[in-house]
Amino acid sequence: MQKEERNPILGKQSIAPNDPVYLVESASVVGKKEGEGPLGNLFDLVGEDDMFGCKSWEEAESCLQREALTCAIQKAGWKKEDARFLFAGDLLGQEIATSFGLEQFDRPLFGLYGACSTCGLSLMLASLIIAGGFAEKAACVTSSHFASAEKEFRFPLGYGNQRPLSATWTVTGSGAFLLAREADCGKRPARAAITGMTPGKIVDFGLKDSMNMGACMAPAAASTIGQHLKDFGRRPVDYDKIITGDLGKVGQTVLLDLLEKDGIDISGRHMDCGIEIYDAEEQDTHAGGSGCGCSAVVLSAYILRMLEEGVWKRVLFAPTGALLSKTSFNEGKAVPGICHCLVLESLQQKKTCGSGTDSLQ
Amino acid sequence: MQKEERNPILGKQSIAPNDPVYLVESASVVGKKEGEGPLGNLFDLVGEDDMFGCKSWEEAESCLQREALTCAIQKAGWKKEDARFLFAGDLLGQEIATSFGLEQFDRPLFGLYGACSTCGLSLMLASLIIAGGFAEKAACVTSSHFASAEKEFRFPLGYGNQRPLSATWTVTGSGAFLLAREADCGKRPARAAITGMTPGKIVDFGLKDSMNMGACMAPAAASTIGQHLKDFGRRPVDYDKIITGDLGKVGQTVLLDLLEKDGIDISGRHMDCGIEIYDAEEQDTHAGGSGCGCSAVVLSAYILRMLEEGVWKRVLFAPTGALLSKTSFNEGKAVPGICHCLVLESLQQKKTCGSGTDSLQ
Numbered sequence: 030m031q032k033e034e035r036n037p038i039l040g041k042q043s044i045a046p047n048d049p050v051y052l053v054e055s056a057s058v059v060g061k062k063e064g065e066g067p068l069g070n071l072f073d074l075v076g077e078d079d080m081f082g083c084k085s086w087e088e089a090e091s092c093l094q095r096e097a098l099t100c101a102i103q104k105a106g107w108k109k110e111d112a113r114f115l116f117a118g119d120l121l122g123q124e125i126a127t128s129f130g131l132e133q134f135d136r137p138l139f140g141l142y143g144a145c146s147t148c149g150l151s152l153m154l155a156s157l158i159i160a161g162g163f164a165e166k167a168a169c170v171t172s173s174h175f176a177s178a179e180k181e182f183r184f185p186l187g188y189g190n191q192r193p194l195s196a197t198w199t200v201t202g203s204g205a206f207l208l209a210r211e212a213d214c215g216k217r218p219a220r221a222a223i224t225g226m227t228p229g230k231i232v233d234f235g236l237k238d239s240m241n242m243g244a245c246m247a248p249a250a251a252s253t254i255g256q257h258l259k260d261f262g263r264r265p266v267d268y269d270k271i272i273t274g275d276l277g278k279v280g281q282t283v284l285l286d287l288l289e290k291d292g293i294d295i296s297g298r299h300m301d302c303g304i305e306i307y308d309a310e311e312q313d314t315h316a317g318g319s320g321c322g323c324s325a326v327v328l329s330a331y332i333l334r335m336l337e338e339g340v341w342k343r344v345l346f347a348p349t350g351a352l353l354s355k356t357s358f359n360e361g362k363a364v365p366g367i368c369h370c371l372v373l374e375s376l377q378q379k380k381t382c383g384s385g386t387d388s389l390q
Numbered sequence: 391m392q393k394e395e396r397n398p399i400l401g402k403q404s405i406a407p408n409d410p411v412y413l414v415e416s417a418s419v420v421g422k423k424e425g426e427g428p429l430g431n432l433f434d435l436v437g438e439d440d441m442f443g444c445k446s447w448e449e450a451e452s453c454l455q456r457e458a459l460t461c462a463i464q465k466a467g468w469k470k471e472d473a474r475f476l477f478a479g480d481l482l483g484q485e486i487a488t489s490f491g492l493e494q495f496d497r498p499l500f501g502l503y504g505a506c507s508t509c510g511l512s513l514m515l516a517s518l519i520i521a522g523g524f525a526e527k528a529a530c531v532t533s534s535h536f537a538s539a540e541k542e543f544r545f546p547l548g549y550g551n552q553r554p555l556s557a558t559w560t561v562t563g564s565g566a567f568l569l570a571r572e573a574d575c576g577k578r579p580a581r582a583a584i585t586g587m588t589p590g591k592i593v594d595f596g597l598k599d600s601m602n603m604g605a606c607m608a609p610a611a612a613s614t615i616g617q618h619l620k621d622f623g624r625r626p627v628d629y630d631k632i633i634t635g636d637l638g639k640v641g642q643t644v645l646l647d648l649l650e651k652d653g654i655d656i657s658g659r660h661m662d663c664g665i666e667i668y669d670a671e672e673q674d675t676h677a678g679g680s681g682c683g684c685s686a687v688v689l690s691a692y693i694l695r696m697l698e699e700g701v702w703k704r705v706l707f708a709p710t711g712a713l714l715s716k717t718s719f720n721e722g723k724a725v726p727g728i729c730h731c732l733v734l735e736s737l738q739q740k741k742t743c744g745s746g747t748d749s750l751q
Contacts, residue, residue: 037524042474042498044524085721113403114589122483122542123715124503128592128726137403137589138728139515142485142501154500154515161522163398163405181483228475228498231489354484360446365489367499
């Protein structure tokens with residue numbers, strides 16, 4: 030059916046759907062520390078403690094997902110049945126935060142794993158399923174929890190181990206996003222349009238330090254962002270912001286250096302969700318925030334708001350993931366990275382974004 | 391663009407793409423025990439031991455994925471670049487078999503997690519991306535390994551723990567599948583067509599026994615298969631086989647009972663990959679085989695062959711997954727299940743399958 034139409038396949042690894050998909054509504058739920066950070070006032074729900082009334086950290090993380098999706102659905106005035114499919118994932122082994130968090134929504138689930146890039150992965154696949162005509166509406170949910178992640182990847186908190194300055198702090202939070210084919214199906218106008226995407230490759234520079242994941246993921250971010258610009262025939266100046274997920278300060282330096290070597294200067298417009306979410310000095314979070322929840326809650330609370338208000342017209346959202354497990358780490362393997370990126374456009378000016386892909390021509 | 395056309399959205403949770411997607415080629419790589427089973431002669435590669443020349447079981451599992459995809463690509467005469475995207479996953483925490491197994495293919499990766507249903511999940515999403523016009527060709531890879539799975543989910547093998555008769559034996563194996571929009575892009579005609587799918591919900595009957603995963607997953611299989619038949623307006627007799635992934639003998643009984651209560655009798659045409667892959671008595675595998683690799687290698691080696699030869703015209707492939715981790719198990723949580731199903735049709739008779747969805751009307 031689309032064979033005779035404009036080809037949405039772009040360059041080496043990108044996709045530009047013929048019609049945009051709308052980010053109708055979203056919600057963010059975070060822990061106490063995130064609530065005390067610079068974006069604290071912007072989140073929909075801030076927990077009083079990080080257990081969220083549950084018996085274990087894993088259950089607390091499931092609760093975060095449940096609350097985030099419930100909140101997004103309420104804000105949009107949807108029923109849970111309106112989301113035909115769920116696209117979701119988390120950082121825990123076998124994705125138990127998702128399985129136990131989203132069970133009660135009783136919706137078909139596409140389980141995803143892209144480490145801390147999972148928010149981007151979920152938005153990408155949900156957009157494509159909607160753009161392909163296989164669903165009218167769908168929801169995406171991702172989460173992370175500081176305590177469940179430390180237990181899963183590093184040391185039980187009770188050990189009180191020291192953290193090097195390159196370490197990031199896993200965000201306790203979950204972001205939920207409602208996507209649809211039509212812009213006007215929430216209580217307020219859609220927050221933004223998704224107009225293109227570049228799924229990323231596994232990129233491995235051989236780095237082995239699980240306490241410096243920013244540096245491990247930066248090469249993947251450089252690879253996907255560089256390829257995205259080539260595939261779309263764009264320059265960094267075509268984006269108001271190029272936003273990575275959780276590289277932190279160390280990873281940011283590596284990313285800017287790597288891209289500069291390829292003649293791409295994004296220094297004036299790079300932003301990292303992990304750097305934004307905490308006041309690193311005041312909050313002792315070292316290199317910045319990380320986790321699936323980091324980019325998800327910053328997207329929901331801050332990035333979409335800036336697009337909604339028309340402050341930014343078009344951004345590249347590029348969450349990054351570190352593909353390690355405690356088993357691979359203990360067996361001496363490197364920490365490869367992956368980065369998936371999406372083009373998000375403001376709906377403030379019809380001219381720019383009415384058809385979503387006008388600007389791609 | 392598709393708004394004016396036939397709607398591929400079917401019933402409560404199904405999809406029937408307007409054009410079929412072709413399963414162009416596939417490959418299966420298994421361990422020694424699987425090679426000694428009833429399907430032994432049908433697999434493409436059988437390892438001499440289960441380490442596959444690697445230093446750890448996890449590396450061996452990565453090797454399985456690499457070999458399976460390499461073999462499928464060679465059989466089709468593709469270059470690795472021909473697969474625009476990879477859709478892949480495994481059972482290990484943070485999917486390390488996939489990350490370290492597929493890195494060298496240098497393709498954009500959609501990482502998926504659906505426990506032992508991941509083969510179905512990957513085929514579903516790859517089909518939809520192709521049917522939506524977002525890629526011409528893609529590849530799917532899934533794997534499991536007996537030893538890495540026992541270590542991940544239950545006890546280290548060295549403990550020599552006893553296994554109850556309800557336990558299944560995780561298959562050491564990987565299946566790789568090449569999908570395309572056009573049927574004739576391999577060295578031989580495409581093996582089958584994917585003409586419909588029903589993604590599954592998380593179904594939790596509260597069972598907590600990780601040594602009886604068949605019973606934990608059977609309710610999910612009953613849910614998805616039942617909904618599939620309703621959504622497509624079909625009866626069991628419309629399929630030559632209805633094939634679950636790894637319910638084993640205990641799960642099979644539960645599935646048949648649950649469906650019978652809903653007035654659906656699939657007893658004459660149910661097949662379970664886990665039951666087929668081993669000779670349970672001779673090979674001491676108790677209830678049957680399990681793992682992402684189980685349904686994947688049986689699909690590649692046996693099911694596709696039967697479709698190719700026209701012995702079966704149309705089957706429902708319904709791999710099942712148990713959504714547990716050792717953490718959720720140790721914290722006393724239940725083991726919810728999920729089941730994703732796909733309609734696979736033979737290309738032997740043009741009349742039945744030329745347009746793939748003719749039969750859906």
